[in-house]
Amino acid sequence: MVKLVMVRHGESIANALNQYTGWSDVGLTQEGIVQAHKAAEQLEGLYFDHVHTSVLKRAIMSAYIIQDELNLNYVPITKTWRLNERHYGALRGQNKDVTRREFGMEQVHQWRRSFYSIPPRLTQPDPNIGPYKYFGPEIMPRAESLYQAYQRIIPYYVDNVGPRLLDGKNQLIVAHGSTIRALIKYIENINDKDIDGVEVANGKPLIYEFDDKLNIVNNNRMKK
Numbered sequence: 001m002v003k004l005v006m007v008r009h010g011e012s013i014a015n016a017l018n019q020y021t022g023w024s025d026v027g028l029t030q031e032g033i034v035q036a037h038k039a040a041e042q043l044e045g046l047y048f049d050h051v052h053t054s055v056l057k058r059a060i061m062s063a064y065i066i067q068d069e070l071n072l073n074y075v076p077i078t079k080t081w082r083l084n085e086r087h088y089g090a091l092r093g094q095n096k097d098v099t100r101r102e103f104g105m106e107q108v109h110q111w112r113r114s115f116y117s118i119p120p121r122l123t124q125p126d127p128n129i130g131p132y133k134y135f136g137p138e139i140m141p142r143a144e145s146l147y148q149a150y151q152r153i154i155p156y157y158v159d160n161v162g163p164r165l166l167d168g169k170n171q172l173i174v175a176h177g178s179t180i181r182a183l184i185k186y187i188e189n190i191n192d193k194d195i196d197g198v199e200v201a202n203g204k205p206l207i208y209e210f211d212d213k214l215n216i217v218n219n220n221r222m223k224k
């Protein structure tokens with residue numbers, strides 16, 4: 001049976017500081033590096049035909065650690081902005097507890113977990129265009145709801161991951177909390193409301209086994 005494994009990056013510096021991150025490009029903490037190694041331990045013996053990650057270094061570094069631990073450094077890796085974390089707009093860099101005090105628990109919960117809620121937008125375009133310069137400014141959001149992020153994430157999955165799975169080739173995605181929530185919503189056909197309750201932990205591999213029509217035969221998500 002073919003396998004899809006999705007891993008959220010190890011703890012980032014912003015995670016440790018309890019800050020909104022989104023498209024901010026922050027590195028891993030020591031704990032995050034350990035978590036990526038532990039994720040790889042759980043995948044020992046698995047072969048992946050292709051690795052997919054974002055253009056953000058916390059995911060890329062986690063993917064490299066996993067590939068290295070599995071001795072799969074030679075396996076092709078695609079880094080795409082489409083797998084970036086949901087853009088947190090003007091919230092990025094702010095402490096989540098501070099925003100809870102300022103805006104209330106319910107508003108923060110909506111911003112963080114509702115499918116349609118859009119965080120406050122950046123007033124100026126993002127100056128960090130390095131990884132995005134070949135695509136033009138139109139791909140760079142000023143904030144995204146999970147719904148908006150879903151619109152850019154799922155086409156990547158449908159074009160680049162699904163066909164390889166149908167071909168019987170295991171795939172590894174190393175990405176972000178909300179990126180993986182969007183993918184879980186699509187793969188498990190979860191409705192817009194119930195996706196609010198889905199959480200993805202750092203460095204805990206989600207393993208899906210599919211039949212040859214990509215029906216889910218097994219997955220370990222609810223056991224996490």
Ligand SMILES: O=C(O)[C@@H](CO)OP(=O)(O)O
Binds near residue numbers: 015020021022085088
């Ligand atoms: O800050 C972020 O980008 C995300 C993931 O770390 O946080 P949250 O879980 O609050 O959506």
